[in-house]
Amino acid sequence: MINSKNSFVYTILFMILITAFFTFLLAGLNHMTSDAIALNEETDLRSTILYVFDINPNSNDPKIIEETFDKYVESKQIGDETIYYIEKNGEIIAYAFPVNGVALWGSIQAYASVSADFTELLGIDFISHNETPGLGGRITEEWFKEQFRGLDLTKSDNEEYIKYRPAPNGNVDAITGATITSNAVRDIFNENIHEFINKEGGEM
Amino acid sequence: MTGDSTKKIFNKGIWEDNPIVRQIIGICSALAVTNLMLNSLIMGLALTFVTAFSELTVSLIRKYIPKHIRMMVQVLIISVYVIIVDLFLKGYYPEMSRALGPYVGLIITNCIIMGRCEGYAQNNPPFNSFLDGIASGIGYTIILLAISFVRELLGFGTIFGFQVLSDWWTNWTIMVMPPSAFFILGVIVWWARSRYEKEERERRKATS
Numbered sequence: 001m002i003n004s005k006n007s008f009v010y011t012i013l014f015m016i017l018i019t020a021f022f023t024f025l026l027a028g029l030n031h032m033t034s035d036a037i038a039l040n041e042e043t044d045l046r047s048t049i050l051y052v053f054d055i056n057p058n059s060n061d062p063k064i065i066e067e068t069f070d071k072y073v074e075s076k077q078i079g080d081e082t083i084y085y086i087e088k089n090g091e092i093i094a095y096a097f098p099v100n101g102v103a104l105w106g107s108i109q110a111y112a113s114v115s116a117d118f119t120e121l122l123g124i125d126f127i128s129h130n131e132t133p134g135l136g137g138r139i140t141e142e143w144f145k146e147q148f149r150g151l152d153l154t155k156s157d158n159e160e161y162i163k164y165r166p167a168p169n170g171n172v173d174a175i176t177g178a179t180i181t182s183n184a185v186r187d188i189f190n191e192n193i194h195e196f197i198n199k200e201g202g203e204m
Numbered sequence: 205m206t207g208d209s210t211k212k213i214f215n216k217g218i219w220e221d222n223p224i225v226r227q228i229i230g231i232c233s234a235l236a237v238t239n240l241m242l243n244s245l246i247m248g249l250a251l252t253f254v255t256a257f258s259e260l261t262v263s264l265i266r267k268y269i270p271k272h273i274r275m276m277v278q279v280l281i282i283s284v285y286v287i288i289v290d291l292f293l294k295g296y297y298p299e300m301s302r303a304l305g306p307y308v309g310l311i312i313t314n315c316i317i318m319g320r321c322e323g324y325a326q327n328n329p330p331f332n333s334f335l336d337g338i339a340s341g342i343g344y345t346i347i348l349l350a351i352s353f354v355r356e357l358l359g360f361g362t363i364f365g366f367q368v369l370s371d372w373w374t375n376w377t378i379m380v381m382p383p384s385a386f387f388i389l390g391v392i393v394w395w396a397r398s399r400y401e402k403e404e405r406e407r408r409k410a411t412s
Contacts, residue, residue, distance in 0.1 A: 014270060018280065134359060
């Protein structure tokens with residue numbers, strides 16, 4: 001038996017058996033946790049959308065977030081993107097759309113919301129980013145995101161909706177020590193907002 | 205080799221053979237996740253869990269593993285536990301999972317786990333191996349917490365997220381960036397090494 005431990009057949013059989021065992025174990029665990037993970041991701045997305053529309057569910061409970069979301073927000077498919085909108089008295093008053101781009105360390109996924117007549121930026125929020133914690137990572141902090149609420153989109157020149165102070169007509173403060181991330185965020189949003197307005201405005 | 209006492213295992217893992225300051229392994233993550241103490245703590249717990257259970261599993265089946273493929277088997281076992289940690293964090297602690305990001309998956313590349321599996325679990329009984337994993341994990345966690353204590357205090361003015369330094373304090377940006385961990389780690393290794401030498405000298409004096 002000792003001699004056969006190093007034999008070709010034993011080695012192959014051992015590897016197959018141990019791999020199969022652990023694969024089944026992981027498959028089982030994956031199945032058990034997949035519901036919780038999917039729920040977390042959905043809740044994340046829902047709270048992001050609610051945040052950009054400035055609707056506060058007043059709770060972190062996934063159920064309440066879902067109820068609030070279903071009550072206010074509708075969605076439709078445009079091309080391969082999902083656009084969210086809210087209605088008041090049967091009329092659409094605001095849109096939320098996905099924003100993607102590359103910043104200093106990696107890609108940024110975010111959402112932005114504009115009013116239905118495209119005159120006002122209602123809010124922005126981030127889904128994922130890889131910026132340095134404590135520096136570029138501060139883009140997810142409340143004070144930074146809140147600055148984007150209610151920006152006027154009609155007074156811009158050359159589609160520069162977002163401009164950092166102290167530039168003339170600047171409307172938002174950048175993050176100290178994170179210039180590249182701040183600039184990337186500005187460019188990503190300016191570009192995506194412009195694109196959305198052109199596309200959506202053309203369709204209506 | 206059956207009788208390593210619990211005290212000896214813990215003394216070795218935490219001080220005498222501390223993975224980071226003595227063996228200088230596993231320092232990648234010591235640089236990467238130590239800018240906040242909470243991240244360091246979770247990383248330390250995750251690594252302790254993975255090391256302990258990987259060592260236990262390797263030790264349990266060590267007599268059946270063909271010698272020439274033992275590394276393959278070890279990597280397989282380690283990766284299983286890393287995936288378990290990843291699933292657990294994603295499912296029940298999504299914020300932590302987001303904060304640690306890719307570093308959870310990279311636990312598998314942490315040399316401490318492979319080193320202990322190969323160096324200890326392969327030749328020792330299961331229970332001792334399990335304890336050895338916990339001891340090494342605690343040794344690693346303590347160093348991580350020490351580094352992140354300095355970095356978080358000077359970089360953010362906080363400890364575990366609680367503000368301790370008020371407005372007069374200017375945050376050191378360098379402490380938030382990974383390179384600062386090099387300086388702090390260097391100082392800790394320096395301090396620990398001089399302690400080792402002192403202990404060594406005293407031991408020699410006592411025997412002579």
